[in-house]
Each structure stands twice: as C-alpha cells, then as structure tokens.
Amino acid sequence: MAENLVIVESPAKAKTIGKYLGRRYTVKASIGHVRDLPKSQFAVDVENGFTPKYITIRGKGDIVKELKEAARKAQKVFLATDPDREGEAISWHLAQVLGVEPDSPCRVTFNEITKSAVKEAFKQPRPLNMNLVNAQQARRVLDRIVGYRLSPLLWKKVKKGLSAGRVQSVAVRLICDREEEIQNFQPEEYWTITAELRTSKKEKFTAEFYGRGGEKMNLPDRQTAEQVLQQVRQSPFVVLEVKRSERRRNPAAPFTTSTLQQEASRRLGFTAKKTMRLAQTLYEGVTVGKEGAVGLITYMRTDSTRVSPQAISEAAQVITSLYGPAYVKTRRYEGGRRAQDAHEAIRPTFPSRTPEELQPYLGRDELRLYRLIWERFLASQMAPAVYDTVAAEIDAGGYTFRARGSQIKFDGFLLVYKDIQEDQGNEKEGLLPNLVAGQELLLARLTEKQHFTEPPPRYNEAALVKALEELGIGRPSTYATIIDTIQSRGYVVREQKRFFPTELGQIVVDLLKEFFPKIIDVEFTAALESQLDEVEDGNADWLEVLEHFYYPFEQDLQHAELEMQRVEIAPEESDVECELCGRRMVYKTGRYGQFLACPGFPECRNTKPLIKDTGAKCPECQNKLVERRSKKGRLFYGCLGYPECDFVVWNKPVAKVCPQCGGLMVEKQRGGKKIHACINQECRHEEQVE
Numbered sequence: 001m002a003e004n005l006v007i008v009e010s011p012a013k014a015k016t017i018g019k020y021l022g023r024r025y026t027v028k029a030s031i032g033h034v035r036d037l038p039k040s041q042f043a044v045d046v047e048n049g050f051t052p053k054y055i056t057i058r059g060k061g062d063i064v065k066e067l068k069e070a071a072r073k074a075q076k077v078f079l080a081t082d083p084d085r086e087g088e089a090i091s092w093h094l095a096q097v098l099g100v101e102p103d104s105p106c107r108v109t110f111n112e113i114t115k116s117a118v119k120e121a122f123k124q125p126r127p128l129n130m131n132l133v134n135a136q137q138a139r140r141v142l143d144r145i146v147g148y149r150l151s152p153l154l155w156k157k158v159k160k161g162l163s164a165g166r167v168q169s170v171a172v173r174l175i176c177d178r179e180e181e182i183q184n185f186q187p188e189e190y191w192t193i194t195a196e197l198r199t200s201k202k203e204k205f206t207a208e209f210y211g212r213g214g215e216k217m218n219l220p221d222r223q224t225a226e227q228v229l230q231q232v233r234q235s236p237f238v239v240l241e242v243k244r245s246e247r248r249r250n251p252a253a254p255f256t257t258s259t260l261q262q263e264a265s266r267r268l269g270f271t272a273k274k275t276m277r278l279a280q281t282l283y284e285g286v287t288v289g290k291e292g293a294v295g296l297i298t299y300m301r302t303d304s305t306r307v308s309p310q311a312i313s314e315a316a317q318v319i320t321s322l323y324g325p326a327y328v329k330t331r332r333y334e335g336g337r338r339a340q341d342a343h344e345a346i347r348p349t350f351p352s353r354t355p356e357e358l359q360p361y362l363g364r365d366e367l368r369l370y371r372l373i374w375e376r377f378l379a380s381q382m383a384p385a386v387y388d389t390v391a392a393e394i395d396a397g398g399y400t401f402r403a404r405g406s407q408i409k410f411d412g413f414l415l416v417y418k419d420i421q422e423d424q425g426n427e428k429e430g431l432l433p434n435l436v437a438g439q440e441l442l443l444a445r446l447t448e449k450q451h452f453t454e455p456p457p458r459y460n461e462a463a464l465v466k467a468l469e470e471l472g473i474g475r476p477s478t479y480a481t482i483i484d485t486i487q488s489r490g491y492v493v494r495e496q497k498r499f500f501p502t503e504l505g506q507i508v509v510d511l512l513k514e515f516f517p518k519i520i521d522v523e524f525t526a527a528l529e530s531q532l533d534e535v536e537d538g539n540a541d542w543l544e545v546l547e548h549f550y551y552p553f554e555q556d557l558q559h560a561e562l563e564m565q566r567v568e569i570a571p572e573e574s575d576v577e578c579e580l581c582g583r584r585m586v587y588k589t590g591r592y593g594q595f596l597a598c599p600g601f602p603e604c605r606n607t608k609p610l611i612k613d614t615g616a617k618c619p620e621c622q623n624k625l626v627e628r629r630s631k632k633g634r635l636f637y638g639c640l641g642y643p644e645c646d647f648v649v650w651n652k653p654v655a656k657v658c659p660q661c662g663g664l665m666v667e668k669q670r671g672g673k674k675i676h677a678c679i680n681q682e683c684r685h686e687e688q689v690e
Contacts (some may be wrong), residue, residue, distance in 0.1 A: 006072035006108075007067060007094055009081050013113065016285030017080065020115045022123070028070055030081075035093040035638055036061050037140065042148045044141055050546045052141060054093070064097055071098040076106075078125060083109035083343065084301050084477065085139075085536065088132035095128060102128040112349045113285055113295025135536035142166055142528070145550060146519065149557055156556035157552040157564050158507060163489055167474040169512055171482050172524045173490045174467055175459055176501045176509045185455035191219035193228060195401055196445040197237055197394070198254035205395050206443065207237075209402035214393075214400055225448050228399055235397030237441040244390045247406070248384040252332045252412040253305035254345035254377045257476030258469040260300070263376070265462035268368050269497075272461060272480035276300065278369045279346070288361045295349055296358070297373055300478040302343035305333040307380075311347060315381040318351045323415060329383040347377040386410040390432045394441065405432040458498040472526030493594075495635065496652070507567055515560040518552070571599065580606045611640070615655030619664045619679075621645045625653045649679065660685045 006027045008014050018027040035054040037043040045051040071077050077100050079091035091107055100106050105125035110117045122419035141165050150164040194207035197508035209228065211217035219225045228356065232626055255263070264270040270278070279300035285293035312330050319328045333345070336550040348370070355371040357499060386409040386597060394401040408414070459467065465479050474482055484494050491505030501509075512520040519525075528549065534540035578585050578598040585596040585608065612627035618639040628638045628648075637653055639645040655675050658665050663680035667689075680686040 002314050004078060004400065005076070005497075006078045006080050007091075008666045009087070009090060009632065010280075010284055012281065012429050013284040015114050016295055017118055019292050020118045023103065026070060026074070028067060029096060029104070030067065031060070031063060033057060033090055033093060034064055034067075034097055037144055042144065044144055045627075046550065050141055050550070052137060052144075053097075056097075067094070068098060070139075078108050078122070079106050079422075080108040080110075082301070083299060085136040086131050086477070087334075088129055089136035090221065091131045092128055097587050102130070102482040111344050111597070113283065114349045117349075130373040131536050131538045134542040135532050138535055139532055140544055142549060145546075145553065149553070150516070150519070153560060154508065154511075155556065157511070158504075158567050159569065162504075162508065163485075164508070164512070165482075165485065165520075166528075167478065167525065168485050168489075168491075168510070168520065169520055170277075170473050170522055171464070171468065172486050172501065172505050173509050173512075173520050173522070175486075175492050175499045176506050178456060179501050179506075181384070182455040187454070188579070189221060189450040190451050190453065191225040192449050193219065193225060193232075193453060194235075194447045194449070195232070195237065195394075195396070195443060196447070196555070197403075198444050199433050199435070199439070200442070201433070205403055205405070207392070207403035207430050210393075210400045212399050216367065217399075218311070222450070229446060229448060230337055232396040232399055233308055233443075233446065235399075237394055237396045237443055238403070239392055239435050239439040239441065239536075240395050240400075241437055243394045243434050245389050245391075246409070247387040247389050248410075249387065250384045251379040251382060251412075251417065252376065254307060254347050254380045255303050255373060256303050256305060256345060257305070258338075258479070260346055260373070261465045261476070261479060262462040263372060263467070264369060265460065266374060270365070270369070271483070273484050275369065276477075276480045278366055279373075281366060282370055282373075286358075286361055286366070295649055296353065296370060298347050298349060299346050300346050302346060303476060304343050305345045306343075306379075307333060307345055307347060311344070311351065315351045315378055319378060320383055321376060322383075326410075327382050327412065327415065330381050334520060345377070346373055348374050351378060370373075375417045379413040382413035385412040385414045388431060390435075392432055393436050396443075397512060403432055405430055407431045421424060458500065460497050460499070461494075464499065465532045471522050472529050473522065474529070507569065511564065511567070515564055516553075516556050518556070570598075573599075576608070578604060578606050580604055595597060614653045616653035616664060618645060618647050620647045625649075625664075651677075651679075658683060658688070680684040 006017065006021065006025050006028055008017060008027060009030055009032050011029045011031075014027040014029045017088050018025065021027065022424070033488050034057060036057050037052055038055050043053040077098060079094055079100070081087035081090040081094075087109075088107075092102065094100070095102050095106065105127060107128050108121045108125050110121040130169045146164060146166040151162060154162040154164055178370070195207045195209070196204065197207055198204050209219070219228065258322050261272040261275050264275040265272070279297065281296045283295055283300050285295045288294045292500065295584045312332070316328050317332050351374070354368060355374055358370060359367055387406045389406040390404070393404045394403065459481060460570070464483065468474055468479055468482070469476060486505075487494060489506065491500055492499045492501050494500075509520065523538050531540055531545045535542045535545060571588065573584045573586050574596055576585045576596055577583070578600070581598060581600050581604045583598055583600050583604070585606075588597040596610055598604040598606040609628065614625045614627065614637060617623070618641065620623050621639060621641055623639050623641040623645060626640050628636055630636060636650050636686045638648040638650055649666060651668055654665045654667055656665055656676070657663065658678040658680065661678060661680050661683040663678045663683055665676045665678055668675050669679050674689040675686050676689060
C-alpha cells in the first residue's frame with residue numbers, strides 16, 4: 001500500500017491525478033457525496049441549532065468501506081475534491097467518515113488538473129475551510145426547510161407530487177411574469193422612412209429618417225409619416241455634416257460558468273446541463289494518445305474572469321505563432337463580483353493545444369465545447385478590431401436623415417472569435433461614398449414602412465441563465481439543475497427553445513405570491529444568496545442566517561395551512577376518444593410538454609402523444625407531418641405514418657411547397673431573421689419571411 005491516500009470525486013479525475021503523483025500515492029474516488037440528509041425525513045433538528053442528521057447515502061456503503069480500509073493503511077490522507085463550497089463539504093463529510101482531523105493539513109485544491117498545478121498543490125496542503133463547509137450546510141438546510149415544509153402543503157392544496165424549491169420557485173416566477181407581460185402587451189404603431197440616395201457619380205446608399213432640426217422625431221402613424229414624405233419629396237437632399245472616425249472594439253473576457261452556459265446555448269444549442277457535463281469531462285481529464293489522461297480546461301465553476309500571468313504569457317506565444325505579433329494584446333481582467341477571487345476564468349490548461357490537435361481524442365460535442373473555450377480565451381488576449389466609420393447628417397426641407405457605414409480596417413480578435421451579440425449593430429457594413437458638407441444628393445426612392453412594437457421575448461435557456469445571474473438568484477453552478485428541475489416538475493415546458501409556463505406552474509406561483517411573498521421575491525432570494533456569501537467569507541454565522549429565515553417562514557406556513565383554499569385543476573377535455581374504455585381523453589402536461597391521458601386513471605392508464613399538425617405534407621408519402629418529441633425532450637417533426645414511414649426533420653415544416661422544385665420548406669433563423677428554406681440539397685431555395 002502507498003504511503004499516502006488521495007480521495008477525489010470521480011474515477012476520471014482519480015486516473016488523471018494518479019498519473020501525476022506517482023507510486024507513493026494511491027488515488028481513489030468517492031463518486032461524489034458519501035453522506036447527505038435522508039430523503040425519507042426532514043432530518044434537521046430545528047430546536048437544537050438546526051443540526052443536520054446526515055446518513056451514508058444509499059448505495060455508497062461499499063465505497064465508504066473501501067475508503068476506510070485504504071485510510072487505515074495509509075500514513076496520510078489527502079482530500080482533493082473540487083475547489084468550491086460543494087467540494088469542501090464533500091471533503092468534510094469524508095473527514096467525518098474516515099476520522100481525519102479537520103484542523104490537520106489534509107485539504108488539497110487546484111484550479112487545473114495539470115502536472116505542475118497538482119504537484120504544487122500537494123506541497124501546500126491546508127486544514128478544511130469550515131466557512132465554506134458551513135455556507136454549503138446553510139444552503140442545504142435552507143433548501144430542505146423550503147422543500148420539506150412547503151411541498152406537503154402544495155400536495156394538500158393543489159395536487160400530490162408537487163415540489164417547491166427556494167431558488168427554482170423564483171425561476172418559475174420569472175417565466176410566469178414574462179408570460180404575463182407578453183399577454184398584457186399592447187403593441188404601439190410607428191413608422192420609418194428610408195431614403196435611397198445617389199451622388200453625382202451615381203454611387204448609391206441609404207439614409208434613415210431621424211427627426212427635425214437635429215432633434216429626434218417619432219412617426220407614430222401614417223398621417224405623420226405622409227406629412228414628412230410630402231415635404232421631403234419637394235426638397236433637395238443636402239449633406240450637412242460628415243464625421244469620419246476610427247472605432248476600436250475590444251474582445252470579451254474569458255468565460256465564467258454563466259457566460260459559458262449562455263454562449264454554448266446560443267452558438268452550439270447545448271443545454272446548461274449538457275454544457276456542464278462536457279466541461280466536467282474536459283476538466284477531469286481526457287486520454288490524449290501516449291500522453292495519457294490530461295485535464296484540458298481549468299475548473300468550470302467560477303464567477304471570475306481573472307487569468308494567471310503564466311496563462312497570459314502562453315496565450316501571447318500561441319497568438320504570435322499562429323497569427324503574428326500584430327494580433328497580440330495581453331489583458332488582465334478583473335476578478336468576479338465576489339471579494340474572494342479563488343478561481344481563474346475558464347480557459348485551456350495549455351493554450352498551445354489547438355482544437356485541431358485534440359480532434360482525434362475528443363467526441364464531437366467535447367471538441368465543439370473545447371473549441372469555444374479555446375477561441376474565447378485566445379481572443380481575450382488579442383488586439384482590438386479596428387473599424388473605419390463614417391456618419392453623415394443630411395437635410396431635406398428641414399428634416400434630418402442619417403446615414404452610417406463602417407468597414408473593418410484590422411480584424412484583430414475577430415479573426416478567432418466573433419461576438420454574435422455585438423455584431424448586430426446599427427452601422428451598415430461597408431463605407432459610405434466620399435461625401436462632403438454642402439454636397440447635394442439625388443433622391444432615387446423614398447420608402448415608408450409601418451411597424452409595431454413587440455413584446456419582450458420569452459426566455460430561452462441563455463436568457464434565463466443571464467437573468468438569474470444578473471438578479472443574483474442561485475449560483476452559476478446550480479443553474480443547470482434549476483432549469484432541469486422546473487421542467488421535470490411540469491411547471492414550465494420548452495417549445496421552439498423558449499420556456500412557457502404551464503397552468504400548474506402559474507397556479508403554484510400565484511399561491512406562493514399570496515402566502516409566501518418572501519420565498520418568491522427576487523430581491524429577498526438574492527439577499528439570501530449574499531448572506532451565504534458572507535458565511536463563506538467568515539463575516540456571518542450560518543446558524544443566525546437560518547434563524548432569520550426559518551421563524552418568519554414558519555409563521556407564513558401556519559397562516560397558509562389555515563387560509564389557503566384547495567385549488568382544483570380541471571383537466572381540459574379533448575375530442576379524442578380512448579380506444580380502451582371509450583372516455584374522452586384529457587390534456588395533461590409532463591416533462592416533455594402536453595400529452596393525452598384517459599381520465600379513468602388508475603382503472604385505465606391509456607396515454608397518447610398529442611399530435612400537432614404542422615399543415616405540411618411528408619415529402620415521401622404525403623401523410624401529415626406532425627410535432628413530436630425525442631426521449632430527451634427535444635422537439636422534432638415526423639410523419640404521422642410512422643413506423644411505416646420514418647421521415648423526420650428537426651426544423652419546423654411550413655405549409656407551402658418550394659416554388660422552384662416543389663419540395664418541403666422549413667423554418668430557419670439566420671442573422672436574427674426568419675427564413676423559409678427548401679430541404680432539397682440540390683435546390684436550397686430560400687426566402688425571407690416578413
């Protein structure tokens with residue numbers, strides 16, 4: 001037996017670290033937590049200082065036995081779980097089980113699983129940080145109080161099987177509030193006027209109506225727009241002023257947990273859960289040829305954008321090698337909003353490992369995520385993009401039109417990483433003609449267009465993650481679990497990548513608003529997160545945080561028990577007859593959206609998928625194309641004649657055929673605009689949707 005025992009969470013991490021430490025160390029995995037609160041009881045002694053009653057997690061008995069045996073034989077036990085609250089708590093539980101003294105130098109942490117980082121960490125073991133442990137315990141107890149006290153009330157007043165969570169309930173509220181905002185939205189009319197102008201050299205460009213006398217002017221209706229049109233049609237267009245400038249655009253900072261989840265959702269279509277699972281694999285280690293297991297990225301749970309000086313230096317060398325010295329511009333980014341900035345940003349452990357080099361060793365999605373992280377980090381240390389910009393102000397009968405244009409002079413970081421959020425600017429691509437003040441222009445055409453203001457969009461996963469972070473709800477490492485939970489409970493469904501509240505979700509939110517206003521309050525929940533941060537920093541006592549929360553909550557609970565009326569959710573009846581018992585089937589909502597179920601449950605357990613006709617015909621058999629969901633809940637469209645016809649398509653079909661080849665047209669998004677595109681690879685006809 002080796003002299004030293006090292007315990008980590010996962011076998012992959014154990015394999016990678018074991019390779020670096022050598023024969024004097026045995027590395028074993030706990031497979032996550034070994035102790036937790038039991039599921040079958042409340043297990044928090046409120047009367048005696050909120051003492052949690054931990055038990056060994058079911059199924060972990062053999063692992064605990066193996067770890068105890070290994071610890072008994074080892075001279076020294078090191079706990080090398082992840083470097084955050086959860087990891088510190090896992091180490092504390094392991095110390096309790098194995099009889100390791102928490103005050104002894106038993107804890108080892110590292111931000112990246114590389115040979116140098118691991119070796120250096122084992123030179124500086126430390127005692128367990130009880131502030132981190134207590135912050136995690138406080139969160140666990142808070143969640144247990146809300147979940148195990150509030151959920152039974154919802155079972156009694158609404159229906160069995162419901163759950164309420166301290167953070168998940170606020171997430172559902174955000175989605176419900178947005179839906180209410182959309183339903184109550186009153187569109188307002190407005191008009192725009194575009195002038196197509198020419199110079200004497202027949203150079204064409206467009207200018208947008210701005211206002212009158214240099215002041216912004218709105219066009220609320222056709223009458224106002226016509227008054228402007230009548231005046232400017234009779235007036236010469238004269239250039240008043242031309243401004244030429246050079247604009248620099250800097251790259252975004254390297255990824256934090258939240259920004260990684262947002263960008264992976266926008267660019268790759270990954271859920272937060274999938275992103276974190278893939279990132280965990282890249283962090284813990286991937287087998288790279290003869291080199292063996294290698295950790296490819298730094299720790300993926302962080303709210304910091306800080307980068308080590310060594311990594312900055314390595315990035316500069318890689319950029320110089322790949323693109324030339326002109327593209328290098330090193331930067332030191334600020335840490336996270338937390339005072340204690342323990343972790344770096346998410347970055348490649350070795351910037352010199354290009355995605356192309358790792359392609360043979362990574363799965364498709366692992367490679368896509370690694371490329372995203374690598375490109376974002378490299379871009380953060382690159383020169384800004386430089387634009388030549390021109391802005392012209394043009395007068396027509398006292399009314400002002402404005403024209404803008406820009407052209408990339410030096411691509412800088414855009415060579416590696418384009419920011420799809422910022423690329424939707426107001427400036428037209430390409431420079432304007434060479435205009436001068438006093439120059440008269442020729443009017444080719446005036447176009448007026450009616451518009452209506454639109455309601456805010458429903459949350460997609462990236463937008464919900466961003467909102468949770470900005471509001472201080474939960475922590476980035478919990479967002480994936482939150483989003484997964486609110487769907488699995490049937491409170492929201494995701495359709496066309498957007499979240500819609502279900503009737504059940506709206507009912508629960510309305511009840512919580514009435515009887516538990518603090519639980520569902522965004523500011524209160526964010527303040528509670530800040531208090532947990534204070535516990536972590538050693539500036540607050542975790543038991544006091546629990547006391548301040550529990551006793552007012554218990555009063556609200558007693559009030560709700562007496563005053564809350566039972567809510568009957570009458571299922572909506574369909575016109576589909578149950579073929580087993582003849583009853584009219586009803587609409588139900590599950591994890592993957594609506595489905596049909598027999599109201600005779602439990603005598604009759606018949607269920608059917610809800611068929612939503614797209615109006616399009618199957619190109620192979622001319623049957624209906626209907627909406628379906630995969631086992632993982634992903635929306636797709638398939639032939640009603642399945643399994644005889646197995647035609648499927650991921651994009652939503654449209655009820656029109658291609659005007660060029662008669663093929664199936666589907667709906668797509670391109671550059672923020674909706675288009676209809678033919679799926680025939682030989683045709684590929686596209687048309688923009690107004």
